[in-house]
Amino acid sequence: MKKKWYDYLWIWSLTYLILGFVNILFAWLGLLCFFIPLIISVTKGTKAYCNRYCGRGQLFSVLGGRFGLSRKRDIPKWMKSKAFRYGFLIFFFAMFFQMLWNTYLVFSGSQNLRQVVKLLWTFKLPWHWAYHGTLFHAGVAQFAFGFYSVMLTSTVLGLITMVLFKPRSWCVYCPMGTMTQLICKAKAN
Amino acid sequence: MNTVKKRRRAFVDQTLCVACGCCVKVCPLKAIEIFKGIMAQVHEDKCVGCGRCAKECPASVIDIREVQA
Ligand code: SF4
Ligand code: SF4
Numbered sequence: 001m002k003k004k005w006y007d008y009l010w011i012w013s014l015t016y017l018i019l020g021f022v023n024i025l026f027a028w029l030g031l032l033c034f035f036i037p038l039i040i041s042v043t044k045g046t047k048a049y050c051n052r053y054c055g056r057g058q059l060f061s062v063l064g065g066r067f068g069l070s071r072k073r074d075i076p077k078w079m080k081s082k083a084f085r086y087g088f089l090i091f092f093f094a095m096f097f098q099m100l101w102n103t104y105l106v107f108s109g110s111q112n113l114r115q116v117v118k119l120l121w122t123f124k125l126p127w128h129w130a131y132h133g134t135l136f137h138a139g140v141a142q143f144a145f146g147f148y149s150v151m152l153t154s155t156v157l158g159l160i161t162m163v164l165f166k167p168r169s170w171c172v173y174c175p176m177g178t179m180t181q182l183i184c185k186a187k188a189n
Numbered sequence: 190m191n192t193v194k195k196r197r198r199a200f201v202d203q204t205l206c207v208a209c210g211c212c213v214k215v216c217p218l219k220a221i222e223i224f225k226g227i228m229a230q231v232h233e234d235k236c237v238g239c240g241r242c243a244k245e246c247p248a249s250v251i252d253i254r255e256v257q258a
């Protein structure tokens with residue numbers, strides 16, 4: 001099968017992760033991976049983003065497939081159940097809003113900027129080396145740290161399930177994938 | 190005389206399919222597609238039951254079964 005330009009979007013995903021180590025403000029670019037799939041599903045009623053353009057999914061298939069970093073076993077039944085997928089989506093939302101709340105607190109001046117990336121919603125990794133001050137408000141940087149935490153956490157989870165199960169196991173419980181599928185279902189009715 | 194021909198094809202458990210499209214990418218015959226972003230659908234006439242999609246599917250919801258042709 002001939003490769004199209006969009007088959008190389010995994011390079012963008014990889015670059016994004018690296019840029020976060022260089023300057024945390026690049027994390028803002030990740031909003032593209034949030035809005036594009038939502039816009040496509042709301043306007044077109046398809047999962048074209050997952051099916052074609054998602055660089056993260058491609059990255060997992062490159063690492064797990066071509067590089068052989070996956071055991072290629074079946075994912076456990078409970079992980080593909082609706083209960084787990086919807087539950088994870090809700091949990092993800094809650095964590096996302098908590099992140100937005102922290103950003104708000106920094107914007108309003110009632111909390112200082114924390115130069116940390118929070119991995120798996122628990123482990124605080126010092127990340128000051130990717131922050132060089134900003135022309136913008138400290139809240140802009142706080143959002144970047146928070147958003148990058150979301151992206152890094154989901155990548156790490158995805159890598160773990162990639163190794164344990166099939167390369168793109170993350171796509172089974174990816175909140176963005178679940179959400180766009182729900183939107184498509186709602187639109188089709 | 191009646192000869193019963195058996196052939197194989199893919200079946201998707203559509204209640205568990207996440208519509209990720211991994212199956213579509215590997216099918217050499219374009220015999221599987223995503224229906225309205227909801228689930229994968231197999232074109233019965235095109236599918237030859239090679240099993241590539243089943244191997245790729247991250248949710249392992251594709252079965253290859255024998256059918257009467
Ligand atoms: S399910 Fe998530 S990771 Fe997988 S292709 Fe869709 S958006 Fe990308
Ligand atoms: S790869 Fe599996 S889960 Fe993904 S769309 Fe195809 S059948 Fe559905």
Ligand code: SF4
Pocket residue numbers: 198199215216217218219220221231235236237238239240241242243
């Ligand atoms: S079994 Fe082979 S031909 Fe049939 S849908 Fe899957 S990949 Fe395509």
